[in-house]
Amino acid sequence: MSKVTPSKSLISFCSAVLPQEAGGPDPEDLAIKLSLYLNRLPKDFHRGYIAAVNLFDAISWAKYQSRISGLTFDQREELILRLHKNKITFALIEALKALVLLVNGSYSNSPEIAAAAAKNPPVREDAKLNTVTASSYPSISRCDIVIVGSGAGGSIVARELSSKGADVIVVEEGQNHTSQEFRENMPLDRFASMYRDGGATALLGLPPVIMPIGRGVGGTTLINSGTCYRTPDRVLDLWHNKFGLEFARKDLFNKYLDDAEATFQVGPVPLDIMGNNGLKAIEGATKLNWKTGPLIRNAPGCDGCCQCAIGCPHNAKIGVHLSVLPIACQNGTKIVTDLKVLRVITDGSKAVGIYSKRTDGSKVIIYADLVVIAAGATESPGIIRRSEISSHPHLGRNLAVHPAVAVAGKFEEEIFPWHGVLQSASVEEFHESDGILVEATATPPGMGSMVLPGVGSKLIDQINDAKHLVSLGAMISDGPNGRVFGKSRTILTYKMSDTDGSRLIKGIEICSKILFAAGAKEVFTGVTRKPVLKSKDDIRELKEVADYKELHVAAFHPTGSIRAGTDPQICPVDINGNLRGCENLFVIDASLLPSSPTVNPQISIMATAKAISENIVNLYFN
Ligand SMILES: Cc1cc2nc3c(=O)[nH]c(=O)nc-3n(C[C@H](O)[C@H](O)[C@H](O)COP(=O)(O)OP(=O)(O)OC[C@H]3O[C@@H](n4cnc5c(N)ncnc54)[C@H](O)[C@@H]3O)c2cc1C
Ligand code: SF4
Incomplete structure (x- = not known):
């Protein structure tokens, strides 16, 4: 594939997060792909990633007098699970894991993504631009x-x-x-x-965004x-x-x-292409009597292939x-x-x-x-x-963004969240009162598994079950809490306020309620101390233990x-x-x-x- 030679530590980290013994990919092959992707990222990000991965080898040495590559499958599982329970190493593993999943998911699902892209011809020609x-x-x-x-x-x-x-x-x-x-x-x-x-x-701050x-x-x-x-x-x-x-x-x-x-020929998402992800969001919110419906979009002729984020x-x-x-x-x-x-x-x-x-x-x-x-x-x-x-x-100064959290509900039936429009339905019930907007947002298959809890063989089970998930995003309009520094290179900082942090947690609570109302069997919250809810009664505990500084937060829409x-x-x-x-x-x-x-x-x-x-x-x- 290429001349990239990934470090032993990177290969080992891949094998710990997605063990081949449990059905995961060849760790060396995955590490090569990950290295190729890291080469395209800013140098300081790349260096930081490798330094963090090396840390796990050092921890392995301290415990087992062996690098991760020398551990048995059981030892690797024990180590990664133990580190995943520790508050500090949890955050680090989750950050590193996100990229492992992105790379693995986009490669392993690329035939399906290509087939969906090729299924229908373009509805309009490329524009003639000068x-x-x-x-x-x-x-x-x-x-x-x-x-x-x-x-x-x-x-x-x-x-x-x-x-x-x-x-x-x-x-x-x-x-x-x-x-x-x-x-x-x-x-x-x-x-x-x-x-x-x-x-x-990235926006530098706590949590990093x-x-x-x-x-x-x-x-x-x-x-x-x-x-x-x-x-x-x-x-x-x-x-x-x-x-x-x-x-x-x-x-x-x-x-x-x-x-x-x-100009954008806007119109509501037609229900026949919306897909189960949006339909379930509307079903859940309707049962709760909350304001909901298809989003208005600029995509006449959309066939719901769920690839807007990587070019239609x-x-x-x-x-x-x-x-x-x-x-x-x-x-x-x-x-x-x-x-x-x-x-x-x-x-x-x-x-x-x-x-x-x-x-x-x-x-x-x-x-x-x-x-x-x-x-x-x-x-x-x-x-x-x-x-x-x-x-x-x-x-x-005054950089406002929309910090957002993703919450996924697991359903008995197959959902295939990527069969349909990527962002398809909204729940606006809490928009005016709390500044929280919920949008049913999927990703191309394999390219957004960040919310999936766990590591090792458990994570592989979750990936295999991804077709049963409904994925919602809750975004808030913030403080503003951000700032753009830098002259030769942009540096972005973000100081999440306690109020905005609490609203994000409320967003998780709202999404969880919608998902349970729609029939989810369990909900993945992205909250370190309560990653999985088994019923809506668990939401109370979620609110008690959730700390916004430990959330996975993405942000969109800087203004x-x-x-x-x-x-x-x-x-x-x-x-x-x-x-x-x-x-x-x-x-x-x-x-x-x-x-x-x-x-x-x-x-x-x-x-x-x-x-x-x-x-x-x-x-x-x-
Ligand atoms: C994943 C994602 C999903 C989104 N979804 C939605 C949505 O559904 N609805 C919605 O309303 N908004 C959405 N947005 C946000 C929306 O697209 C942006 O807010 C909007 O495009 C910003 O407009 P802009 O003109 O400020 O900047 P941009 O549209 O970002 O354009 C700025 C351009 O300037 C170029 N540029 C930057 N620096 C230089 C330089 N030094 N020299 C030359 N060129 C330069 C950039 O390459 C870029 O092409 C989304 C954003 C993201 C990231
Ligand atoms: S879902 Fe997005 S990428 Fe697919 S056809 Fe519609 S607008 Fe294009």
Whole structure:
């Protein structure tokens, strides 16, 4: 397969987590695949992983005077089970195990994933985009408007401004992907190539939080779940009343939301493709008399193949690469791919272009009358810092995310959660009251077993039973508790508040109730001290023992790191999207939302981008 030679410790760790004697994979083969994947992750993450794995060999030596590779099957089982019961080593094993499962699951299920991708032809052709890779693009060029990032925010700006005749260039660090790749490439390759840091972007804190972020033409909409929520009225009131965003007045903003929804051709998930995962969520919530129903999505023609997170092989999910960028390109917009913007070029206090780097390290300069930064809430602050164009104390602060926990219910009957739409149904009963939104979310088979409890032969039993699971996610709108540091490289920190931690535990409780109401025989909670509930009576104990600092938390939807508003003390960007202190420089992506929209944010970001684009048209084109 490759020349990678994994360390003995890595092979041993694989054999302890998924023992071949109990039906697991060949540990050496798995360790090679894991090494190949680790090679694609940030170097410090890779080093940390290997150091942690070595620790287990050291522990084995201390107890048995032998590395794990020299232990018998029974000794290995005893060791890993014992360490899994210890509070500190439990957290470490769980973190390392997540990657072992991802790699093993995506390889062993790749034939099934490929078959589902090939089952139906694409419902629409790939878009005709005017893309050019940086290697074929001149080192110095000029345009009217250069936009950094081709995601939900940047694409709308490109569409709006090019429609007024502006000569627009969009610069995108990632690549342009095709639906053919999604039908033909290995699931793990699809995953690693379309996510920043190979999918291992982390928020540092307690608990540590993994936050996947997309990278490619279309930004995160390329790999997102396609759920489309309008910005709730109470959020718009906050943006308008507290932050002074005139365009967020409900009567005005609704027309931008209408535009975003029309662009994405949104509609409810049809019940015949929803799949059992969503149907069971609706059944459970309905029995509890809770507000529930199919999610609204942007995927006309979806066949429920459950692969949205690794690129829709049927072009059913019409992210901005299929809906917005084609119009921008028809208007003459050019998209330069594989080009990372390092900083903004200024002349005095005016932005006059961008300085960027090809993958071979050579430099590209694009001069422009206006510069728009739309690199997403985690990357845009770093570009501004590197450019030394703002020393605003709130730059990078107020990063809001949606921390989320996954809870799975095991049913007697076969569910096959991956036969159906990946994110399909919601339970909104606790959204307004507690800021907790439950969404039935599956993953491609084998690519999301993080919630499965146990290690060793028990874990293998769980993997074999995965077709009996219903998987729910509970996300909360947080503090905000995050911060974007870093100049040359983004560093994200997260200080979960006790209130938000308690709400996550409440989210687990809510999901457990839904799953039991729908008929689950047991529920996997992800809670260290109560990983399995046998009945709903166990929920009381779960609440008593759960500690949010020990939860498996993933986060999605970063927003607010360069927020917009009238108050210059707390908002680095003014209400027109203009970075304070720098003329001709706009920030138009998730960063400028003044608070979490409390729902999946792509529609809110697109609507805001259209509103700000209209401001720019009024300022510069009339
Ligand atoms: C797994 C997952 C599922 C999601 N599901 C949903 C969902 O169902 N519904 C929903 O509403 N939202 C969802 N989201 C979130 C949503 O997609 C994002 O909030 C939205 O796309 C953010 O828009 P943006 O324009 O701020 O950034 P992005 O869409 O992330 O675009 C930013 C682009 O800028 C590029 N870039 C960054 N730095 C540079 C640089 N230095 N130079 C050049 N280019 C650069 C990036 O590569 C990226 O392509 C999901 C997110 C994830 C990770
Ligand atoms: S489930 Fe997702 S990946 Fe599959 S067809 Fe529907 S939108 Fe595309």
